[in-house]
Amino acid sequence: xxxxxxxxxxxxxxxxxxxxxxxxxxxxxxxxxxxxxxxxxxxxxxxxxxxxxxxxxxxxxxxxxxxxxxxxxxxxxxxxxxxxxxxxxxxxxxxxxxxxxxxxxxxxxxxxxxxxxxxxxxxxxxxxxxxxxxxxxxxxxxxxxxxxxxxxxxxxxxxxxxxxxxxxxxxxxxxxxxxxxxxxxxxxxxxxxxxxxxxxxxxxxxxxxxxxxxxxxxxxxxxxxxxxxxxxxxxxxxxxxxxxxxxxxxxxxxxxxxxxxxxxxxxxxxxxxxxxxxxxxxxxxxxxxxxxxxxxxxxxxxxxxxxxxxxxxxx
Amino acid sequence: xxxxxxxxxxxxxxxxxxxxxxxxxxxxxxxxxxxxxxxxxxxxxxxxxxxxxxxxxxxxxxxxxxxxxxxxxxxxxxxxxxxxxxxxxxxxxxxxxxxxxxxxxxxxxxxxxxxxxxxxxxxxxxxxxxxxxxxxxxxxxxxxxxxxxxxxxxxxxxxxxxxxxxxxxxxxxxxxxxxxxxxxxxxxxxxxxxxxxxxxxxxxxxxxxxxxxxxxxxxxxxxxxxxxxxxxxxxxxxxxxxxxxxxxxxxxxxxxxxxxxxxxxxxxxxxxxxxxxxxxxxxxxxxxxxxxxxxxxxxxxxxxxxxxxxxxxxxxxxxxxxxxxxxxxxxxxxxxxxxxxxxxxxxxxxxxxxxxx
Numbered sequence: 001x002x003x004x005x006x007x008x009x010x011x012x013x014x015x016x017x018x019x020x021x022x023x024x025x026x027x028x029x030x031x032x033x034x035x036x037x038x039x040x041x042x043x044x045x046x047x048x049x050x051x052x053x054x055x056x057x058x059x060x061x062x063x064x065x066x067x068x069x070x071x072x073x074x075x076x077x078x079x080x081x082x083x084x085x086x087x088x089x090x091x092x093x094x095x096x097x098x099x100x101x102x103x104x105x106x107x108x109x110x111x112x113x114x115x116x117x118x119x120x121x122x123x124x125x126x127x128x129x130x131x132x133x134x135x136x137x138x139x140x141x142x143x144x145x146x147x148x149x150x151x152x153x154x155x156x157x158x159x160x161x162x163x164x165x166x167x168x169x170x171x172x173x174x175x176x177x178x179x180x181x182x183x184x185x186x187x188x189x190x191x192x193x194x195x196x197x198x199x200x201x202x203x204x205x206x207x208x209x210x211x212x213x214x215x216x217x218x219x220x221x222x223x224x225x226x227x228x229x230x231x232x233x234x235x236x237x238x239x240x241x242x243x244x245x246x247x248x249x250x251x252x253x254x255x256x257x258x259x260x261x262x263x264x265x266x267x268x269x270x271x272x273x274x275x276x277x278x279x280x281x282x283x284x285x286x287x288x289x290x291x292x293x294x295x296x297x298x299x300x301x302x303x304x305x306x307x308x309x310x311x312x313x314x315x
Numbered sequence: 316x317x318x319x320x321x322x323x324x325x326x327x328x329x330x331x332x333x334x335x336x337x338x339x340x341x342x343x344x345x346x347x348x349x350x351x352x353x354x355x356x357x358x359x360x361x362x363x364x365x366x367x368x369x370x371x372x373x374x375x376x377x378x379x380x381x382x383x384x385x386x387x388x389x390x391x392x393x394x395x396x397x398x399x400x401x402x403x404x405x406x407x408x409x410x411x412x413x414x415x416x417x418x419x420x421x422x423x424x425x426x427x428x429x430x431x432x433x434x435x436x437x438x439x440x441x442x443x444x445x446x447x448x449x450x451x452x453x454x455x456x457x458x459x460x461x462x463x464x465x466x467x468x469x470x471x472x473x474x475x476x477x478x479x480x481x482x483x484x485x486x487x488x489x490x491x492x493x494x495x496x497x498x499x500x501x502x503x504x505x506x507x508x509x510x511x512x513x514x515x516x517x518x519x520x521x522x523x524x525x526x527x528x529x530x531x532x533x534x535x536x537x538x539x540x541x542x543x544x545x546x547x548x549x550x551x552x553x554x555x556x557x558x559x560x561x562x563x564x565x566x567x568x569x570x571x572x573x574x575x576x577x578x579x580x581x582x583x584x585x586x587x588x589x590x591x592x593x594x595x596x597x598x599x600x601x602x603x604x605x606x607x608x609x610x611x612x613x614x615x616x617x618x619x620x621x622x623x624x625x626x627x628x629x630x631x632x633x634x635x636x637x638x639x640x641x642x643x644x645x646x647x648x649x650x651x652x653x654x655x656x657x658x659x660x661x662x663x664x665x666x667x668x669x670x671x672x
Contacts, residue, residue: 042462082650086650086653086654090654090657091657092653092654092656092657093653093656095401095462096600096604096649096653097650097653099403099597099600099649100646100649100650100653101650103597103601103642103645103646103649104643104646104647104649104650106642106646107639107642107643107645107646108349108643110637110639110642111349111353111637111639111640111642111643114637114639115349115352115353115636115637118635118637230470231466231467231469231470234463234466234467234470235467237463237466238463238467241460241463276478276481276482278474278475278477278478278481279478281474282470282471282474282475285467285468285470285471285474286471288463288467289459289464289467289468289471292459292460292463292464293453293457293459296457296458296459296460297457297458299458
């Protein structure tokens with residue numbers, strides 16, 4: 001028991017939990033926006049890779065860190081546009097298109113990386129984002145290092161949670177996005193474009209997903225590795241269901257997940273070789289599956305999720 | 316001129332074939348752009364790829380060797396997708412099948428090859444099948460989406476395999492490499508021709524395709540699978556045991572992916588390692604879609620995808636262009652065939668607009 005309290009009592013653990021949660025916050029928010037508009041985006045895993053690679057490469061080529069963030073978001077938006085074209089405009093299978101986008105975005109990223117840097121043996125590094133020093137807050141005992149010594153992208157993720165919640169629940173645009181995923185006919189009756197709203201949501205959502213990837217190469221690490229995304233995108237798809245498609249709960253879900261992951265890493269270091277390391281590495285995926293099973297029956301899916309829309313359609 | 320879309324009731328076999336062929340071709344043509352971007356000549360690259368995939372008996376053997384697991388994972392996806400069961404977990408099922416082959420075939424049982432090989436295959440089939448039956452039961456009992464669960468299980472399985480080959484199954488003779496104990500000679504699939512890597516797994520794949528083709532067309536289960544895939548509610552109303560049918564589909568689908576793993580362990584490597592499959596499970600999705608979910612088409616599509624990979628490897632060695640070009644072709648084929656499915660559903664008509672007086 002002492003071990004557990006030691007971990008929970010260290011500022012380092014809480015800082016790690018927030019750090020691990022950050023890419024998931026971006027990813028869950030992105031997936032949430034797409035799904036709220038009625039489009040499942042299984043391209044997320046590949047968009048993470050593309051965002052991670054494009055952002056990193058831009059910085060490596062001299063674009064500056066925020067230039068890299070922008071490039072990363074643009075890369076995500078571009079793949080989002082392709083997914084929107086296939087699923088919203090042509091009304092094709094969201095499952096197949098998403099898997100296709102994941103395969104395409106991953107292979108484009110790997111190919112570009114290999115072609116841009118043909119001769120490197122160890123991944124080159126960039127000067128990544130450093131933790132912000134917020135006057136007053138970062139110096140607080142315990143709470144400073146635990147909560148307020150994060151990199152700018154983490155704070156950006158938190159800002160996006162508030163922004164997405166605000167837009168979804170407090171603006172006419174948000175009302176329209178929610179309606180387009182629940183009852184598109186009502187949106188069309190209002191004279192709004194179902195197709196336009198859905199395309200917009202998928203593009204913006206995909207740009208956010210890409211930022212999750214950018215955090216990996218520009219904040220958590222300072223290089224791009226093959227296979228570094230490692231299922232984080234899929235975990236986000238599970239977390240959206242767990243979060244009942246609500247930004248606040250999405251934040252909570254991602255943080256819980258981050259805390260759990262940070263905890264198991266520390267527990268593993270403390271109790272050592274009692275069980276093989278892979279058991280701990282499996283936990284995030286198993287946890288996602290368990291979370292999905294627990295909420296599945298109560299899950300309040302957007303009613304028009306997966307359903308294509310053609311203008312002037314009647315039910 | 317105006318453009319009009321008319322829904323089609325049924326696309327002809329010729330049209331389906333045309334769409335798949337066009338998808339593969341367009342994907343190949345599109346990668347001319349990244350080839351140029353990498354400083355290569357597309358025509359030269361295509362030539363080298365073709366030669367690398369089919370240019371010699373050795374090349375052909377390599378292509379068919381690579382096609383073997385793809386036929387099986389392709390069939391695994393095709394049969395599941397036909398019933399609208401989204402099995403994206405063929406990668407994990409492949410590894411579990413391979414694991415079962417190692418558990419049964421590395422000395423635990425001592426049987427002559429005529430009994431040993433079928434035993435290993437049945438073990439791999441059942442293990443892979445179980446790996447898909449579990450998410451299907453979860454879907455039926457708890458309503459949890461099988462797509463995400465099968466995707467996540469792929470990661471769990473590969474870690475589980477890593478744990479075993481660094482632990483209880485580790486080969487003490489492998490100089491520290493994390494790989495499993497080898498299969499005994501009796502459990503190995505014989506080669507088809509001397510000095511070439513092609514093995515009997517290819518025949519297993521072809522027979523599986525044939526059986527599946529007959530099953531879909533001629534058996535009650537085949538009819539039930541199609542009915543469930545087309546309209547679950549209607550199938551249930553017609554008295555078809557939907558849940559039981561889905562479980563059978565899951566067993567067959569996971570089992571076929573498991574067989575792919577058996578083939579790689581018993582036909583190619585001889586032992587289990589965590590790099591056994593370079594994404595055969597995911598490529599199986601593309602193979603199945605390119606084949607229009609037809610079992611016979613799956614064989615052709617698998618050879619195409621295998622040729623792209625083998626040809627790209629060979630082209631990459633000659634030109635220095637990254638072999639990820641193959642993954643690009645495969646991803647683009649999937650998206651192209653998806654776009655093509657639009658033309659299978661709709662007839663596009665150009666009409667001259669009447670000039671109003």
